[in-house]
Amino acid sequence: MVNPLARREQLPFVRARGLGLRCACGLIGMSRATPSYELRPPAKDAPVLAAMKELSALYPRYGYRRIRVFLRRKGFQLSWSRTHRLWRLAGLLVPRQRPRKRIASVRPRVPRRSRPTWSGSTTSSSTPRPAVSRSNA
Numbered sequence: 001m002v003n004p005l006a007r008r009e010q011l012p013f014v015r016a017r018g019l020g021l022r023c024a025c026g027l028i029g030m031s032r033a034t035p036s037y038e039l040r041p042p043a044k045d046a047p048v049l050a051a052m053k054e055l056s057a058l059y060p061r062y063g064y065r066r067i068r069v070f071l072r073r074k075g076f077q078l079s080w081s082r083t084h085r086l087w088r089l090a091g092l093l094v095p096r097q098r099p100r101k102r103i104a105s106v107r108p109r110v111p112r113r114s115r116p117t118w119s120g121s122t123t124s125s126s127t128p129r130p131a132v133s134r135s136n137a
Contacts, residue, residue, distance in 0.1 A: 014027060021035070052083075056092045061094065
């Protein structure tokens with residue numbers, strides 16, 4: 001699924017190919033009222049976003065759940081879903097933790113063989129099999 005913002009960005013590309021608005025909107029799969037709609041982020045989210053960016057810069061390893069605790073201490077009453085929506089809207093991500101380097105000096109090293117070991121079938125040999133006597137008399 002493509003979100004409405006991506007569809008809105010595709011519309012000028014399709015219109016440049018000579019399609020009308022009605023045909024282009026039908027091709028992309030969006031309403032004809034969508035291009036004329038102006039996106040306005042809610043004014044009540046601006047101070048929350050500013051505080052969230054400030055806290056994220058201060059504590060770079062914290063995610064939206066822990067930042068929400070700090071925002072509540074500052075007086076912003078947010079649900080976890082709104083916090084998560086604003087976190088994604090601001091483009092904030094917790095940087096991935098790099099894996100620790102493992103040092104192999106603790107374990108003893110296994111000595112390498114100087115030549116390869118040959119493993120084959122032990123049942124086959126160059127000596128002939130003993131003859132089986134078939135006398136049942």
